[in-house]
Structures are given as structure tokens and as C-alpha cells.
Amino acid sequence: MKRFIKPVMAMVLAAASTVAAADDVVVGGKNFTEQQLLASMTAQYLDGLGYDVDKRAGMGSAVLRQAQENGQIDLYWEYTGTSLINYNDITERLSPEETYSTVKELDGEKGLVWLEPSDANNTYALAMREDDAAERGIETISDLAAAVNDSDDLTFACNAEFYAREDGLRPLQQEYDFRFARPQIKRMDSGLVYPALRDGQVEVGLVFATDGRIQAFNFRVLEDDKGYFPAYALTPVVRQETLDANPELAAQMNQLSALLNDDTMAGLNAQVDVEKQTIEKVAESFLKENNLL
Known part of the structure; x- marks a missing residue:
């Protein structure tokens, strides 16, 4: 048994x-x-x-x-x-x-x-401070490209991943025919981009479209007028x-x-x-x- x-x-x-x-x-x-x-x-x-x-x-x-x-x-x-x-x-x-x-x-x-x-x-987006974007007349990424090509006083903050990835900064610049010089690019943790942009440490920042800080910090999201981001x-x-x-x-x-x-x-x-x-x-x-x- x-x-x-x-x-x-x-x-x-x-x-x-x-x-x-x-x-x-x-x-x-x-x-x-x-x-x-x-x-x-x-x-x-x-x-x-x-x-x-x-x-x-x-x-x-x-x-x-x-x-x-x-x-x-x-x-x-x-x-x-x-x-x-x-x-x-x-x-x-x-x-x-x-x-x-x-x-x-x-x-x-x-x-x-x-x-x-x-x-x-939650697509990628480029953002600026609302007052700065309005003063410079920048509403689209094409506007930004023209401004970058005309001057070197615009700095850009993004994370290291976007800097290197296949749908990141390099092909974006190719699509819109502009280029940030190396000293103009500030690589940092994604979470640090928002306060850096808010506090005027940079003029343009890589943001995520569903991030609550965009509205809270009064950022202007630039129109992706060429439909670059998937x-x-x-x-x-x-x-x-x-x-x-x-x-x-x-x-x-x-x-x-x-x-x-x-x-x-x-x-x-x-x-x-x-x-x-x-x-x-x-x-x-x-x-x-x-x-x-």
C-alpha cells in the first residue's frame, strides 16, 4: 500500500x-x-x-x-x-x-x-522653452534646423542612447539637413534634460511626448514637420x-x-x-x- x-x-x-x-x-x-x-x-x-x-x-x-x-x-x-x-x-x-x-x-x-x-x-520630440522658442520664431524642427545652421548659440541636451541609436540624432540631422557641432551637444541622463532646459542650461532638449514635465515646465514641443519620428x-x-x-x-x-x-x-x-x-x-x-x- x-x-x-x-x-x-x-x-x-x-x-x-x-x-x-x-x-x-x-x-x-x-x-x-x-x-x-x-x-x-x-x-x-x-x-x-x-x-x-x-x-x-x-x-x-x-x-x-x-x-x-x-x-x-x-x-x-x-x-x-x-x-x-x-x-x-x-x-x-x-x-x-x-x-x-x-x-x-x-x-x-x-x-x-x-x-x-x-x-x-510616447514618441521622441524636441522641445524648447516657450518664451525662447517664440522669441526665435521656432515652431517646427525645420525652423530649428535653419536656426542651427545660421548660428552656433543653440545647445542641445539628450541622453546617450538617442545620441547613438539608429533612429536618433545623426539620422535626424540628415533628414532635416542641419548639424549641431560637438560642443553644442550635452549628453546626460534623460531625467536631467528637463531641468537643464527649464533652467536655461541648454536651448533645446530631447523629450518624451507623454512626459508630464512638458506642460508643467511650459515647454514648446517642436512640430516634426517631416514626420521623422516613427x-x-x-x-x-x-x-x-x-x-x-x-x-x-x-x-x-x-x-x-x-x-x-x-x-x-x-x-x-x-x-x-x-x-x-x-x-x-x-x-x-x-x-x-x-x-x-
Whole structure:
């Protein structure tokens, strides 16, 4: 009898272990406010749904993507334009819909599933102080290009990633036919660009379109009149194996994605960066307001 019970108990324990493993989800995030907010929001949301969540935020883009491809990260929020250009080497100019369908297909071949995109498009943008831009008569990036070509008194702040990436500064300057001289470029952490621009340490700064500090600091976002920057629709991306183990996860994440748009993300980001609330508290409050926690 004992010999019979032990194998049965072993099978029961193995089954229980399999169920538990299926509910393990590793949530990743990049190293800036919006991504840390989304990682916290996702982790709290899934934890409330009964998943065993391991949150690993604060990672660089390339490292995070590689970790997901290697199976170390199950789920994180990515931007369609980033995957299109940086991970799939597509430089052709596509519509937002084409961008999404392209990365969905190409990443699907790598075992990564793009769920429903949100209405938040956190594209890159160039910004100036409103009064300075008005005084110089700069409304578009073409206006900026003309001003840079006419003078060397405009300095530009951006992060090191934008300085080097394939959809970054060099091809932007080629598209608009201008060039900042090396001394005019100030590389710094993304979060430091905003106060540097606000305080007059630079005249132009690289910003993210959904950052709450744009409005709070009275910046003018320059019109991308040549349509250089691709769409960067914020979308949850999940490993296929993770979805296979958790069939309800796609619908659950799509429910969260449907709540996000430009204004919502800008407001959430401002609560952290301007009002100095904690990331965890802002994420928790948003989930509770929307009956997801």
C-alpha cells in the first residue's frame, strides 16, 4: 500500500508544482519614470489577480529585450517604433498601423507576442522653452534646423542612447539637413534634460511626448514637420510560452492597455516627476480608480 501511495502523492505534488509555475510571471521595465510606473502597475495588477509576480525594473532597452528573448523576462511594455528600428532593423517609414503589424509579425517569429496597443504614443520630440522658442520664431524642427545652421548659440541636451541609436540624432540631422557641432551637444541622463532646459542650461532638449514635465515646465514641443519620428505606441509584449501557461493573461493585459493614452500617461508621469509622489503609490491609485485592484 505504501508503495502505491508514494507515487500517487508524487504525481499530485508534481501537478501542484506545475500549476504554481504556470502562475509565475516575471515583469520587466526600463530605467525611466514611465517604464517604472508601468512595471509597478503591471506587477500590482497581476499580483491582485493571483499571479506570483517577480518585478525587475530599471533595465536598459537592449538588456531588457535580450532578457525577454532569453526567457528571463516574461512581460514588459515596449514601444512599437523601438522594436521596428532597433530590434528588427526596419528603417522604412511606416504608418502607426503598419509599424504595429510589422513588429507583431517579426517578433512573433521570435516567440514574442504583441498584445493590444494602447493609445499612448510616447514618441521622441524636441522641445524648447516657450518664451525662447517664440522669441526665435521656432515652431517646427525645420525652423530649428535653419536656426542651427545660421548660428552656433543653440545647445542641445539628450541622453546617450538617442545620441547613438539608429533612429536618433545623426539620422535626424540628415533628414532635416542641419548639424549641431560637438560642443553644442550635452549628453546626460534623460531625467536631467528637463531641468537643464527649464533652467536655461541648454536651448533645446530631447523629450518624451507623454512626459508630464512638458506642460508643467511650459515647454514648446517642436512640430516634426517631416514626420521623422516613427510611432511609439506603448504595448504589452509577452513571451508565447508565458501566454500558453497563462491563457487569461492576454485579455487581462489588454484590459489595462485600453486605459492608457497620451493624457493619462502624461498625468501619471507628472505625479511622479513634478508632484514627487512615489511610483508605487501612483500606480496603486490608478489601478484602484479603475477598479483593477
